[in-house]
Each structure stands twice: as structure tokens, then as C-alpha cells.
Amino acid sequence: xxxxxxxxxxxxxxxxxxxxxxxxxxxxxxxxxxxxxxxxxxxxxxxxxxxxxxxxxxxxxxxxxxxxxxxxxxxxxxxxxxxxxxxxxxxxxxxxxxxxxxxxxxxxxxxxxxxxxxxxxxxxxxxxxxxxxxxxxxxxxxxxxxxxxxxxxxxxxxxxxxxxxxxxxxxxxxxxxxxxxxx
Amino acid sequence: xxxxxxxxxxxxxxxxxxxxxxxxxxxxxxxxxxxxxxxxxxxxxxxxxxxxxxxxxxxxxxxxxxxxxxxxxxxxxxxxxxxxxxxxxxxxxxxxxxxxxxxxxxxxxxxxxxxxxxxxxxxxxxxxxxxxxxxxxxxxxxxxxxxxxxxxxxxxxxxxxxxxxxxxxxxxxxxxxxxxxxx
DNA sequence: CTGATCATGTAATTCGTTACATGATTCC
DNA sequence: GGAATCATGTAACGAATTACATGATCAG
Numbered sequence: 224x225x226x227x228x229x230x231x232x233x234x235x236x237x238x239x240x241x242x243x244x245x246x247x248x249x250x251x252x253x254x255x256x257x258x259x260x261x262x263x264x265x266x267x268x269x270x271x272x273x274x275x276x277x278x279x280x281x282x283x284x285x286x287x288x289x290x291x292x293x294x295x296x297x298x299x300x301x302x303x304x305x306x307x308x309x310x311x312x313x314x315x316x317x318x319x320x321x322x323x324x325x326x327x328x329x330x331x332x333x334x335x336x337x338x339x340x341x342x343x344x345x346x347x348x349x350x351x352x353x354x355x356x357x358x359x360x361x362x363x364x365x366x367x368x369x370x371x372x373x374x375x376x377x378x379x380x381x382x383x384x385x386x387x388x389x390x391x392x393x394x395x396x397x398x399x400x401x402x403x404x405x406x
Numbered sequence: 407x408x409x410x411x412x413x414x415x416x417x418x419x420x421x422x423x424x425x426x427x428x429x430x431x432x433x434x435x436x437x438x439x440x441x442x443x444x445x446x447x448x449x450x451x452x453x454x455x456x457x458x459x460x461x462x463x464x465x466x467x468x469x470x471x472x473x474x475x476x477x478x479x480x481x482x483x484x485x486x487x488x489x490x491x492x493x494x495x496x497x498x499x500x501x502x503x504x505x506x507x508x509x510x511x512x513x514x515x516x517x518x519x520x521x522x523x524x525x526x527x528x529x530x531x532x533x534x535x536x537x538x539x540x541x542x543x544x545x546x547x548x549x550x551x552x553x554x555x556x557x558x559x560x561x562x563x564x565x566x567x568x569x570x571x572x573x574x575x576x577x578x579x580x581x582x583x584x585x586x587x588x589x
Numbered sequence: 590c591t592g593a594t595c596a597t598g599t600a601a602t603t604c605g606t607t608a609c610a611t612g613a614t615t616c617c
Numbered sequence: 618g619g620a621a622t623c624a625t626g627t628a629a630c631g632a633a634t635t636a637c638a639t640g641a642t643c644a645g
Contacts, residue, residue, distance in 0.1 A: 227631090227632075228502075228504055228507065229632085229633085231507070231511075232507065235507075235510070235511035235514070238511070238514055243595095243596070243597085244596080244597070244598090245595065245596050245597075246596095249595095254510065255507060255510055257501065258501045258502070258503040258506040258507060258510075259501075259502055259503065259504075259506075259507045260500070260502075260633085260634095261633085262633065262634055262635080263597080263598075263599095263634095264598090264599080264600090264633065264634065264635075264636095265632080265633060265634090267597065267598055267599085268598085268599090289595070289596060289597095289640090289641055289642070290596075290597075290640090290641085291595085291596060291597085292596090292597080301514075304511070304514060305514055305515065307508075308508050308511060308512065308514060308515055308519070308523065309515070309519055309522070309523070311526055313530075314503075314504040314505045314508075314526070314527065314530050315502060315503075315504040316502070316503050316504065316505065316530065316534070317443070317500075317501070317502040317503075318440065318441050318442075318500070318501055318502075318503075319411075319441065319442055319443075319498060319499070319500040319501075320441040320442070320497075320498075320499050320500075320501075321411055321442075321497040321498040321499065322497045322499065323441040323442075323558060323561070324411065324414070324415065324418075324438060324441060324442045325490075325491050325497075326554060326557070326558055326561075327418070327437065327438055327441075327554055327555055327558045328414075328418035328421070328487070328491060328554065329491065329554040330551065330552045330553065330554050330555075331418070331421055331484075331487060331488055331491060332488065332491055332492070336491070336492055339492070340491065340492070343494055343497070344497065347496075347497050347499065351499070368513065369513045370513060371509060371510055371511065371512040371513045372510055372513075374509070374576070375506060375509055375510045378506070378509075378572060381572070385568060389561060389564070393557070410603090410604080412604085412605085426623095426624070426625085427624080427625070427626090428623065428624050428625075429624095432623095443605085443606095444605085445605065445606055445607080446606095446607095446625080446626075446627095447605070447606060447607075447608095447626090447627080447628095448604080448605065448606090450625065450626055450627085451626085451627090472612090472613055472614070472623070472624060472625095473612090473613085473624075473625075474623085474624060474625085475624090475625080590645100591644100591645090592643100592644095592645090593642100593643085593644085593645100594641100594642080594643075594644095595640100595641075595642070595643090596639100596640085596641080596642100597638105597639085597640095598637100598638085598639090599636100599637085599638085600635100600636085600637080600638105601634105601635085601636080601637095602633105602634085602635080602636095603632105603633085603634075603635095604631100604632085604633085604634095605630100605631085605632085605633100606629105606630085606631080606632095607628100607629085607630080607631095608627100608628085608629080608630095609626100609627085609628080609629095610625105610626085610627085610628105611624100611625085611626090612623100612624085612625095613622100613623075613624080614621100614622080614623070614624095615620100615621085615622075615623085616619105616620090616621080616622095617618105617619090617620090617621100
């Protein structure tokens with residue numbers, strides 16, 4: 224049976240312990256969202272399918288007026304997760320970056336506009352970097368048996384920093400062309 | 407009238423001169439594909455819509471047995487392109503990276519498997535980098551009035567190189583832990 | 590008591606890919 | 618003459634988002 228990548232997000236989150244669909248969404252929003260997003264519209268139906276497939280088990284807490292339903296991984300689910308992690312099938316890698324796209328077409332602009340565009344792109348990456356650093360602060364209190372989420376967050380921060388830096392360098396070059404050094 | 411991002415890809419490509427839908431697809435596949443992909447299923451219907459909107463004009467060459475239809479930008483199309491480039495609306499920025507996703511969940515693996523995973527991710531980025539360098543060779547003969555496509559390509563190569571390098575560093579760290587230095 | 594958050598789910602819609610159908614031209 | 622490529626298009630499908638509906642609980 225073929226699972227979507229997003230279903231592995233769910234399995235991976237459930238490996239950390241019992242979780243509701245709501246919990247999973249909240250976790251995704253402060254972690255994998257930056258390289259693999261997921262919405263309620265995917266998570267709830269997918270939980271149902273995963274349960275039918277025997278990869279997760281859901282239970283409503285008796286007497287829980289909130290009719291909350293928590294899921295946990297079955298052994299089959301753990302195996303499916305590990306199989307995916309160890310699989311050497313080509314890695315899905317997709318980027319949709321409007322900033323780079325605009326940059327690609329920037330010959331249509333006059334130099335001042337080009338500069339303004341690059342500044343907007345830089346501001347964007349700085350803002351995302353700030354967001355990630357905010358999350359880092361929250362996560363600072365987490366347990367050490369799961370080190371990879373933290374490493375991934377560091378990677379994300381570094382990634383945004385480099386993109387912003389590349390903008391700064393390009394910005395500098397264009398400025399020099401516009402206002403050549405006079406000494 | 408709201409245009410999709412992909413329609414700006416089309417407008418941007420047509421700014422470089424008269425092109426058929428087929429031409430645009432071929433151009434996208436060696437350039438924007440890496441940060442904004444597009445397929446025939448989008449391009450042909452979108453060209454029709456853009457023509458109805460008066461942003462492009464299409465004409466079938468008389469006596470062309472191949473029934474080829476070339477499009478070019480109208481002044482309104484050029485304006486729409488420039489307006490988009492200068493707009494300061496938030497930039498769409500979306501990443502779906504299965505490698506990073508697996509890395510995030512890698513605590514479920516034993517160290518040898520973690521190492522193998524990182525190697526697969528590195529190999530992936532090296533392969534994409536090679537692809538981009540191949541394109542660079544082809545593009546080396548292009549005109550200078552459009553400098554930004556070339557800059558973007560350099561950015562892409564650098565981007566892949568850094569991702570691969572980050573994998574190499576992490577790989578090294580994990581190896582050290584597995585086989586601590588004995589002197 | 591009221592607004593924020595917790596909580597589950599579905600329906601409509603959008604966006605995009607893949608596969609298919611069809612046929613001409615070019616290169617060997 | 619046959620394979621690769623040029624060329625246009627559509628239909629079916631899939632993946633994911635957004636908006637909506639509904640209601641409980643919690644903090645002030």
C-alpha cells in the first residue's frame with residue numbers, strides 16, 4: 224500500500240507519543256511546516272485511512288466531553304515509518320519561491336526597482352528566520368532523546384540566514400553599479 | 407483581474423521574444439523549473455486565458471503545416487508583468503523537501519541508518535547541482551542584456567552546493583560519534 | 590459571560606501533474 | 618522508412634488549501 228508523504232508526517236509525529244489530530248496540526252505548524260506543510264483537510268481524513276490500514280490506533284477517552292480522539296502508532300505503523308526513512312527511492316524535492324522567480328525576470332526592471340525587489344526578498348528571509356528563532360526559544364526546553372528536530376531547526380535558521388546574506392551581497396553589487404565609487 | 411504565479415512565468419518568458427507554448431515549456435524546464443515548475447496542462451490553457459485577457463497575442467504562421475501558434479506580449483501584458491515584479495505583496499515561498507522531512511524524524515533510526523540517510527540526501531543535492539552546472543554550460547553562449555537568469559542559475563548552483571556541504575558536515579559529526587578518535 | 594483556544598470534521602475549490610490522443614517534421 | 622523530436626491540446630486524477638459548520642472548555 225502506497226502512503227503519501229504527508230501520512231509519514233503523521234506517523235512521525237505519533238512516534239513521539241499519543242496525539243490528537245489537532246495536536247499533530249499544531250506540531251506541524253511549528254516544525255515541519257517550513258519544509259512540509261499539512262492542513263486539517265489532510266490530517267483528519269488521513270488519520271482515518273491510517274487507522275483502517277492498521278498503522279495507527281485511535282481511541283476516544285471515556286467520559287471526555289470534548290469528544291477528543293487520540294491516536295498512537297501500532298507496531299505496523301512504526302515499521303512503515305522506518306521503511307520509508309530507510310527507503311532509497313528518489314527524494315521528493317520541490318520549491319516554489321516567488322522571490323527567486325521575480326529575480327529571474329528582473330531584467331524587465333530599472334536598476335532602482337531591481338534593488339527594491341532584492342530588498343523585499345531579503346526582508347522576507349529575515350522575517351522567516353526570526354520566526355524560526357522564535358520557535359527555537361520555545362523548544363529549548365525539550366528532551367534530548369530526540370535530537371534531530373533541533374538539528375533540523377538549526378538547519379532552517381542557517382538556510383534562511385544564507386538566503387538573506389546572498390540578497391545582501393547582490394544588493395551591494397547592484398548599488399555599486401548605480402553609484403560607482405568616487406574617491 | 408488576479409493572475410496565478412504561473413501565468414507570470416509565461417508573461418516573463420514571452421518578454422524574451424515570440425514563443426510557442428512548447429517553447430515556453432522547454433525554457434521553463436531548463437530554468438525556472440528549479441524554483442517554479444510548470445507543465446503543458448497549465449501552460450496551454452493559461453495562454454488561452456491570457457489571450458482573452460489581452461495580455462498576450464497569439465498568431466498561427468500562415469502556411470505553417472505544423473499549426474504552430476506563437477505568442478507575444480502586448481503592452482498590457484508587459485505592464486502586468488512589471489506590476490507583479492514591483493508589487494510588495496507577501497512572496498509565496500513553499501518548500502516540500504522529503505530529505506529534510508526524513509532527517510527531522512531520524513531519531514527513529516539507528517546511527518548507521520541515520521548516516522546512510524544523510525548520504526542519500528547529500529547525493530541528491532550533488533546530482534541536482536550537476537544538472538544545474540550542465541545547464542550553465544549550455545547557457546554560456548547567451549546575450550548579456552538579460553543578466554538575471556544567469557545570476558539565478560549561479561544562485562541555484564550555490565544553493566545546492568551549500569545543502570550538500572551541510573550534509574557532509576553532519577555526516578562527519580555522526581561518524582565521529584560512532585567511531586570516536588582513539589590515539 | 591465572553592472571547593480565545595481546543596477540537597473534529599467536511600465540502601468546495603484551486604493548483605498542478607500525468608497520461609493520453611493526434612499528427613507533422615527532421616535526422617539518420 | 619523509422620525513431621526522435623516538435624507541437625497542441627484535453628481529461629482524469631491527485632494533492633492540498635480554504636472556508637465553513639459545530640460545539641466544548643478555559644481564562645479573564
